[in-house]
Structure formats: C-alpha cells, structure tokens
Amino acid sequence: MAEQAAVEIRNLTKVIGKKTIVDNLSLTIPKGEVFGFLGPNGAGKTTTIRMMVGLISITKGQVLIHGIDISKDFTAAMNHVGAIVENPEMYKYLTGYQNLQHFANMSTGVTRQRIDEVVKLVGLEQRIHEKVKTYSLGMRQRLGLAQALLRKPDVLILDEPTNGLDPAGIRELRDLLRYLANTEGTAVIVSSHLLSEMELMCDRVAIIQAGKLIDVKSLRDMVSNEGAQLATEIEVDRPEAAVVLLQTKHPNLAVKQNGDKIELMVARDQIPSVVHSLVMGDVKIYAVHSVNKSLEDTFLEITGGSSDVVI
Amino acid sequence: MLLFNLIRNENIKIYRRLRTWILVGIILLATVLVAVVMHSRQQDTPNWKQTLITQNQEMQQQLNHGAGHMPAAALDGMKQSIQLNQYYIDHNINPNHTTGWKFAVTAENLSGLLMAFIVVIAGDIVASEFSTGTIKMLLTQTATRAQILLSKYLATLLFALFMTAVLFVFSLLCGWIFFGFSEAGEPHIYADANGHIQHMSTASYLLMQYGFLLIDIVITATIAFMISAIFRSSTLAITISILAYFVGNTLVTALSSYSWVKYILFANTNLSQYVVGGPHIKGMTLGFSVTMLVIYFVVMNVLSWLIFMKRDVAYT
Ligand SMILES: Nc1ncnc2c1ncn2[C@@H]1O[C@H](COP(=O)(O)OP(=O)(O)OP(=O)(O)O)[C@@H](O)[C@H]1O
Ligand SMILES: [Mg+2]
Numbered sequence: 001m002a003e004q005a006a007v008e009i010r011n012l013t014k015v016i017g018k019k020t021i022v023d024n025l026s027l028t029i030p031k032g033e034v035f036g037f038l039g040p041n042g043a044g045k046t047t048t049i050r051m052m053v054g055l056i057s058i059t060k061g062q063v064l065i066h067g068i069d070i071s072k073d074f075t076a077a078m079n080h081v082g083a084i085v086e087n088p089e090m091y092k093y094l095t096g097y098q099n100l101q102h103f104a105n106m107s108t109g110v111t112r113q114r115i116d117e118v119v120k121l122v123g124l125e126q127r128i129h130e131k132v133k134t135y136s137l138g139m140r141q142r143l144g145l146a147q148a149l150l151r152k153p154d155v156l157i158l159d160e161p162t163n164g165l166d167p168a169g170i171r172e173l174r175d176l177l178r179y180l181a182n183t184e185g186t187a188v189i190v191s192s193h194l195l196s197e198m199e200l201m202c203d204r205v206a207i208i209q210a211g212k213l214i215d216v217k218s219l220r221d222m223v224s225n226e227g228a229q230l231a232t233e234i235e236v237d238r239p240e241a242a243v244v245l246l247q248t249k250h251p252n253l254a255v256k257q258n259g260d261k262i263e264l265m266v267a268r269d270q271i272p273s274v275v276h277s278l279v280m281g282d283v284k285i286y287a288v289h290s291v292n293k294s295l296e297d298t299f300l301e302i303t304g305g306s307s308d309v310v311i
Numbered sequence: 312m313l314l315f316n317l318i319r320n321e322n323i324k325i326y327r328r329l330r331t332w333i334l335v336g337i338i339l340l341a342t343v344l345v346a347v348v349m350h351s352r353q354q355d356t357p358n359w360k361q362t363l364i365t366q367n368q369e370m371q372q373q374l375n376h377g378a379g380h381m382p383a384a385a386l387d388g389m390k391q392s393i394q395l396n397q398y399y400i401d402h403n404i405n406p407n408h409t410t411g412w413k414f415a416v417t418a419e420n421l422s423g424l425l426m427a428f429i430v431v432i433a434g435d436i437v438a439s440e441f442s443t444g445t446i447k448m449l450l451t452q453t454a455t456r457a458q459i460l461l462s463k464y465l466a467t468l469l470f471a472l473f474m475t476a477v478l479f480v481f482s483l484l485c486g487w488i489f490f491g492f493s494e495a496g497e498p499h500i501y502a503d504a505n506g507h508i509q510h511m512s513t514a515s516y517l518l519m520q521y522g523f524l525l526i527d528i529v530i531t532a533t534i535a536f537m538i539s540a541i542f543r544s545s546t547l548a549i550t551i552s553i554l555a556y557f558v559g560n561t562l563v564t565a566l567s568s569y570s571w572v573k574y575i576l577f578a579n580t581n582l583s584q585y586v587v588g589g590p591h592i593k594g595m596t597l598g599f600s601v602t603m604l605v606i607y608f609v610v611m612n613v614l615s616w617l618i619f620m621k622r623d624v625a626y627t
Contacts, residue, residue, distance in 0.1 A: 086447075
C-alpha cells in the first residue's frame with residue numbers, strides 16, 4: 001500500500017448563498033513537503049483553509065488528514081494539525097506565555113518543556129512574559145506560530161504567515177519551515193500573496209483563481225530555464241552603438257537601450273554569440289546579467305487578469 | 312479530563328480580568344454601605360418589652376370583645392401577632408433590633424445588582440471570543456465545539472455560584488460585625504400563599520431565599536448565555552437579559568389578569584412566590600412553574616447548542 005498522504009482534499013466545494021467560493025478543489029500533499037496556495041485577493045485561499053480546520057462547513061467534498069475525515073472525527077484529525085487562520089488573535093490581557101498555556105491545556109501531552117521549546121523556536125524568549133497587548137504585529141504572528149507548533153503537528157497550516165514579519169523574521173520562518181519539512185517530515189501548507197516568498201519557501205504551489213484550481217506546479221517546472229527566453233542586461237560603454245550592432249548581426253532579437261545598459265530577451269545558449277558580436281564590434285562589456293523568469297511572471301501570466309486561461 | 316481543563320481555561324479568562332474583580336468589589340462595597348446606613352439609623356428602644364406587653368393586652372381585649380363581628384382572617388392575624396410578641400417577650404428578643412441574620416436577609420435585596428453582574432459575564436463569555444477573533448484559535452485545537460460550549464456554560468454557572476456566595480458570605484459577615492452573631496433562631500414573620508401569618512427561623516428563611524435566588528440566577532444566566540451564543544454580541548446579550556429580568560417581572564404583574572401570562576418565563580422564575588405572598592397569577596402551582604422552568608431551560612440550551620455547532624466561523 002502506498003504511503004498515506006498527509007493531507008488529501010477531495011472535490012472540496014464551498015457555496016455561500018448562490019456564490020461558489022471554492023469550486024471542486026482536489027489536492028494531495030505528502031509528508032515533508034512545503035506546499036503553497038497562491039492566488040490573487042479573494043481567490044478562496046482562506047476559505048479553503050477554514051474548511052480544512054473545521055471553522056466553516058463543507059458544502060461538498062472531503063478533507064482527509066492522515067486519512068481521517070475532518071468532518072467525521074474532528075478531534076483525531078486536528079490532533080495532527082497546527083494552524084493559523086488569517087492573523088492570529090490572542091487574549092490581550094494575558095501574557096504570551098499564559099496564552100500558550102491556555103492552548104496547551106486544550107491538548108493532551110503538551111508539557112511545560114514543550115512550551116519553552118516553541119517559544120525559543122519562534123524567538124520570543126525576551127518578551128514572552130509580557131501582556132500580548134504590548135506586542136507588535138510581527139510578535140503576535142510569532143506567538144501564533146508558537147501556538148500552531150505546540151502539539152508537534154504533522155500538518156502545519158499557515159495562512160499568510162509572513163504578514164507583519166520583518167525580513168529577518170521571514171528568513172527565520174523560511175528556515176524553520178524547511179527544517180520541519182526536511183527533518184521532522186511535517187507537511188506544511190502556506191498561503192501568501194508574496195509571490196517571491198512562495199518562490200523561496202515552497203516545493204510545490206497550487207495556483208487558485210476564483211475558487212478554482214488552475215494548476216499545481218513544482219517550482220523547478222515553473223522557473224525552468226531550458227530553452228526559455230531570459231531577460232538579459234548587458235552593461236556597455238557605448239549602448240547606442242551596441243544596439244545598432246546587435247540589430248544588424250542578430251535581427252531576430254528584440255534589443256533596446258536602457259541608460260548605459262542594453263536589454264534583450266535571449267535563450268541561454270545564444271548568449272555567447274551575442275557577447276562575441278559585441279567584442280568583435282569593439283564595444284566594451286562591464287557586466288552581463290541574466291534574470292530567470294520568476295514565479296511572479298509565470299503567476300501573472302497564468303492568471304493574467306483574464307478568465308480564458310490556457311496553460 | 313479535557314472538559315476539566317477547558318473549564319479551568321474559562322475560569323482563568325474570567326478571573327484574570329480586572330473587570331471581574333471590579334464587579335466583586337462593587338458587591339462588597341454595596342453590602343458595607345447598606346450595613347453602615349442601617350447601623351446609623353438603628354434607634355435604642357429601652358422600653359420595647361413594656362410596649363409589647365401593652366400591645367398584647369390591647370389586642371387580647373379586642374379579641375375578647377370583637378370575636379363575633381370581626382372577619383376570621385383578621386382574628387387569625389391578631390392571634391399570630393400575640394403569639395409572636397409573646398415569643399419576643401419570653402425569649403427576651405427586641406423585634407426592632409437588627410441582628411446579623413436579619414441584616415443578611417435585607418442585603419439579599421441586592422440580588423438585582425448581583426444578577427446584572429452575572430449577566431455581564433454570561434453575556435460576554437461566548438460573544439467576546441467572536442469580537443476579539445480568538446474563537447478561531449479556540450476552535451482549531453482538538454476540542455469539539457460541543458465541549459467548548461459546555462465548558463463555557465459550566466464556567467458561567469460556577470461564576471454565578473461564586474458571586475452569589477460572595478454576597479451571602481459577605482452580608483453575613485457584615486451583619487455579624489455590625490449587629491452581632493446571635494439570634495439565628497429568631498422567627499422571621501411572613502404571610503404565606505393563603506395570606507396566613509407564618510414564621511420560620513431567620514437563618515432558615517435566609518437560606519430559603521438564597522435557594523430560590525439561585526434558581527432565578529441560573530435561568531437568567533442561561534438567557535444571557537443563549538443570546539451571546541446565538542447573536543455573538545455581548546451588548547445585545549447583556550442588555551436584553553437585564554431588561555428581561557427587571558421589566559419581565561413588572562410586565563407579569565401588570566398583565567396578571569390574563570391567564571396566558573403564566574406561560575411567560577418570568578411569571579415562573581421566582582419560586583419563592585409559593586412560600587411567601589402567593590403566586591402572581593391565580594391557579595398557578597409549584598409543579599406548573601417547575602415544569603415551565605425545565606421546558607424553558609432545555610429549549611434555551613438546545614437553541615444555543617444547535618446554533619453554535621452549525622455556525623460558520625469566518626470573516627471576523
Ligand atoms: N459571507 C460571504 N458571503 C459571500 N461571499 C463571501 C463571504 N465571505 C467571503 N466571501 C467571498 O469569498 C471569496 C474568497 O475569500 P477568501 O477570504 O477565501 O480569499 P483569499 O484567497 O483568502 O483572499 P486574500 O488573499 O485577500 O486573503 C471572496 O471573493 C470573498 O468576497
Ligand atoms: Mg486570505
């Protein structure tokens with residue numbers, strides 16, 4: 001028998017009134033994978049997550065956590081899950097530590113030691129005994145993460161976890177999620193609009209638009225450079241002359257000047273011949289930059305703001 | 312075990328808030344105030360025994376002469392009074408003298424304040440989780456919604472019990488300090504359901520009143536809790552249940568000529584009517600009221616439970 005998926009979503013659908021907010025979503029997420037939900041505002045990412053953790057009813061379909069149906073055995077399924085849905089809200093009149101104790105009391109087997117451990121993991125040791133009302137947004141986000149980690153979940157579900165974090169915090173989060181996935185085999189689901197974040201964080205990304213699953217892509221497919229056109233910048237001493245030169249030698253390339261640089265779209269295996277032409281034309285080259293087509297470009301291209309999306 | 316932990320969590324959330332202790336403080340302050348006012352107004356009546364003896368002689372004469380042409384009830388009443396006065400004279404108790412126990416009976420009238428404060432907590436305990444958004448954290452642990460709602464309801468009842476105990480213990484304490492510890496057995500006089508004069512010891516009367524008060528409190532707290540769970544608004548829950556408590560009783564009295572009024576919850580919440588003063592509406596019995604209370608109690612709890620279980624928790 002194949003190893004059971006950490007999370008399996010089958011035909012998940014949410015209808016409110018006459019509006020279909022999540023439309024027949026099916027996904028399988030194995031252990032040890034960092035999986036992203038990517039979609040524009042209002043795509044239905046949060047709604048999907050709310051159904052996955054039992055906050056809202058499921059119109060149609062199933063959510064299985066380690067094979068356990070969340071709507072049939074909530075307690076057993078949630079025993080595997082740690083979650084943050086939108087901004088984590090804590091009791092402001094309690095300290096961070098008292099908040100964690102409160103949530104620890106609700107699950108079996110969370111020791112005082114474990115609380116100290118998660119506080120350290122999220123880097124809140126300094127302020128944990130202060131009241132939450134004195135916390136900044138990023139500190140509350142960290143406390144929320146600590147709460148989600150209390151039960152050592154096999155499935156970690158984080159809705160926009162980078163919201164409010166500083167660059168160092170985002171990096172720490174990324175490293176933590178990577179560590180959990182690789183070492184502890186945790187399945188991590190994150191949603192975010194910060195596309196560059198997803199690029200660095202996730203193994204695979206589901207692109208969701210208007211409640212529909214558009215595509216699931218492994219990040220290597222998505223940012224492939226085999227044969228793809230790379231946006232290339234070349235810093236030269238005489239940009240005007242360089243543009244004229246390339247237009248005659250390589251008439252199939254679109255070249256334009258940008259300050260003291262020239263910009264062109266070119267395949268990787270063509271770059272040497274472009275450089276050769278410039279050198280032969282007596283143009284001095286100071287630098288050559290090739291930029292991978294980013295997930296953002298792909299994402300915008302896929303969703304494209306239009307409904308007739310073709311992949 | 313989990314339920315025990317959940318209740319402990321709810322208790323932490325109630326008692327770690329300053330608000331709760333302000334409410335407790337107000338109850339204590341109000342009780343002391345009543346004690347100080349009553350203490351300062353107490354007059355010395357050194358001749359009370361002579362006054363009682365004279366009163367009894369006059370009443371006895373009236374009884375002897377008027378036996379033929381006075382209504383039976385009045386004669387009964389007079390006989391009771393003579394007995395009582397005799398009791399006071401024999402036991403050397405000054406009836407005008409406030410005792411610690413009598414004070415506690417008077418202080419029980421602060422129950423309106425008590426009720427308002429209990430409703431504040433009962434109406435807030437579910438709604439505040441929604442208004443702060445913490446409900447989603449609470450519901451994404453391993454506890455089921457039923458367990459969470461039950462723990463909140465039980466914590467509410469425990470708080471109600473605690474506040475009632477505060478008033479009870481503190482009013483006795485104040486009474487003993489200001490007016491003395493003795494005379495627990497002194498008779499408390501009241502008219503029963505048939506208008507007959509009755510008496511029981513002050514201590515028993517006090518306990519009985521608190522027993523009836525607790526029933527009233529459980530019902531009123533349940534109303535606030537239900538509105539809180541259904542509408543997720545503390546303001547609505549607190550306002551409606553306090554209004555219901557104060558206006559409800561008045562309304563029942565005002566409409567007491569209609570017999571359907573007996574099906575209104577508030578006609579039945581104060582069970583002491585069957586011991587003291589008689590029922591609000593003719594023909595009501597203790598059994599009827601208890602049945603009505605049980606029905607209302609079950610319906611309110613089922614409603615809160617059904618709606619809380621099904622609700623989509625989103626878009627806070
Ligand atoms: N109560 C409701 N009734 C009808 N539609 C709703 C309701 N609540 C939310 N929606 C709609 O559901 C859609 C999905 O919302 P959701 O919060 O899941 O989006 P999201 O992908 O998380 O967006 P964001 O990136 O902004 O967080 C939105 O179009 C929203 O307007
Ligand atoms: Mg969202």
